[in-house]
Amino acid sequence: MIAEQTGRPAAVGGGASTDASATIEQQVALARHAFSSGRTRPLAWRRHQLEALNRMLSECAPRIRGALMTDLAKNEVESQVTEIESVIMEARTTLRNLERWTRDRKVRTPLVLGTARAMIRREPLGTVLIIGPWNYPIHLLLMPLIGALAAGNAVVLKPSEVAPACSALMADVLPRFLDADAVQVVEGGVEETTRLLEHSFDHIFYTGNGAVGSIVMAAAARTLTPVTLELGGKSPVWVDDSAQLDAAARTIAWGKFSNCGQTCVAPDYVLTTPELVEPLAQAISRAARQMYGPDAQESHDYGRIINALHTERLAGLLDSGRAFLGGDVDVADRYVAPTVLLDVAPDSPVMQDEIFGPILPIVAVAGLDDAIDFINARPKPLALYGFTTRDAVREQLLRRTSSGGVGFNLVITQLGVPSLPFGGVGGSGMGRYHGEFSVTTFSHEKAVLHKRPGTDPMALARPPFSWLTRKLLVRG
Template sequence: MSPHTVLVSRLRAAWLSGKTRPMEYRVAQLEALGRFLDENKLDILEATALDMRKPPFEVELSEISICRSELNHTLNNLGTWMKDEHVDKNWVTQLDSAFIRKDPYGVVLIIGPWNYPINLLLVPLIGAIAAGNCVVMKPSEISRNVERLVAEMLPRYLDKDCFAVVTAGVEETTRLLENKFDYIFFTGSPSVGRIIMTAAAKHLTPVTLELGGKNPCYVSDSCNVQNVARRVAWGRFFNAGQTCVAPDYVLCSADMQEKLLPALREAITEFYGPNPQESPDFGRIVGDKHFQRVQALLRSGHAAIGGQTDAEARYIAPTVLVGVQQDDPIMEEEIFGPILPILTVTSVDDAIAFINARERPLAIYVFSSCKKVVNRVLEQTSSGGFCANDTIMHITLTSLPFGGIGQSGLGRYHGRSSFDTFSHPRSALLRGAGREAFNTLRYPPYARRCLPLLRATTETKRQAACTLL
């Protein structure tokens, strides 16, 4: 057998032993994960700086703090989440017990991405541990310094019988996916998501796919332009634009574009200084291949702000493009870099039509001081998530499920949704062994006279509706 098959078999034996099921065990592993974050904080900062020159402030906020928040929320609520959920019963089962048991799936595979290599690996891991699973983790090989850190240090904190880290490139990951897992959680691109789903289909393995997409940002004429510029610039250029929920393009009127451009220029200068390449608060593209792809997108439209590049440093300046056409390359794929195209529309109806003509995104953003405009965009579009008058901030709430729809993903996690994602809702009915006389009505030979009574005791009745005049 291959090493991966041996590993999966070992974890499956541990899961079948029931070791991961007690709440005390889950809590102990979650607390150990918290110690990993605390005791390796400086190493995490160093590894992310080596991989992407990610600013320490951004690492603390988007990697460590979000993981800590998720961990604390889970520990605060795990006892409640694990309880059986009792359900309504029909007349014939009134003396019985009917409930939903939250069962772990078994052996779970979590494949993390490179752009937030700690957050997007550990947050789903928290849900998998909380739900009582054994887990194989596969960090991205692209963020190689974080991959090395996780592979070397995380196993020192978690139970090696039940949790393992696998380092693998494309070929090794392909072989890893040949094994039977009970659940697969993948974060990455739609193209790789299709490969994951195809591999999972061979074993009928359920999946969560956290993908990406082109997240539109509609800016109406009724808004505070300076506030919009700061919030859009922060969301777009955080992590050098390598964020799946970053606003991918702006839709606004021609008049708003004229107002927004100087405000964006002012915000970028305020954030990163006159030369962002010298700013300690602006990151870099993760690798040469990714740099070349993003650099090529600069050929769409023309740069009203920024546009400078440095291949050796993998630096692309915070850039705003205007004159972009709907069929330009930059509008055909997720940018995943510090470039913000602006396209003009004539009205909110035009913006909604533009959004709905494309694949459903991971997030939609709208800026307006008019609640009617915000509600129209919310009600007449579809996306994984929605945020009004800000960007990215909706993902900081553990109370909100996070996930895509259609091309942008499949499934949900964060907070209670993470626990539910990695739990099988097992329906259970515990009937009494006696009272057999009540059961004879449903046994052959069938008697028509028994049917009305059976229907009366088993069917759910429509409740009377109250009409407000």
């Protein structure tokens, strides 16, 4: 809908959303008009948006922490570090490097082209759709937004309805700080997402599970829209006898039980040799008790499962093995205890799909070769972790397995390095982002060739062809 007086799409509440189909139409139109007007292209606009985003994160930090407590019972320290500061750091890094990451890049030309000069220009794609997940409902919505804005795009954001407090907060505050036409927030569930996917965007960025990722990709295929899919998978951990067991256990326990296990790159299961199973289980149990006390349900630092449905799903996985630690569930409180499972069969339910909860199976294998075979027999994971001091083992894991990323003697923290790409491979996703990779994802790299005055070496390739031309160009 175009407003007659302004010649631009009529405003609909400054970017806030309703459930009406007409409103979604208007919001998409507003974003498209903002991009087509050209105002998102200047670096000054991009800088202003990134600076405003950081102001929003700082000024609204108490409200963000409160929304995360409501949706996920996420403690304030974890919320501040993983959902607020991490995004602020990404925006600051992008601001520092914005001019360098977006400037024209000269490239070499063949001598045969004489005076011609070549360059690559990064230009914004247009209007992009970002669909966020519920497990890190602020971080994983705003991190791709940084790249989209830095590249000069208009953006339609769809926060997850499964984290309703965070969704409502983003719909409220983002239009107050950012360009309320160029950045639209659409709230709602499956119906609203389906309507959004009926529109033709210039890129779709989706974070979530593979089943919905397939739906997003199928919808995008109808209009040949490129997609980035940040999915997940069962991220394995290998621990061998050279590892410092207590240090490895503390790291694994932190990575698995933070955010109640609802992290896409959390350790999903551990592979180790039979003699290390019990000592490792004991060390992880000690680490969990050190973090959350004897009863994690009473700890202010331990979160909750997002809803009762997912709590019941996780409860159904506990029969897959013997609970060495935990195993307690309180559906009404959305509580699943930090759990370590032993005697887990490879074909048991807990070993089929990504667990996405605080249940850690430890599976015994004969050695490294069997561990690699075990990993390779399953879909490619988003992350793979190895706890070892042996260079040869690290090289074997790197060379003989495929995963989105690899971490040695650490978990999850690879996400905090802006110069590393983050993304999956195969069933764990396609595309990558973070740092300059985000700008690349949301840009078109336009090839430009400029012939300057001077001799024309291509004249030889135009007919009529003389005997000399034929002698010079035709071989054999």
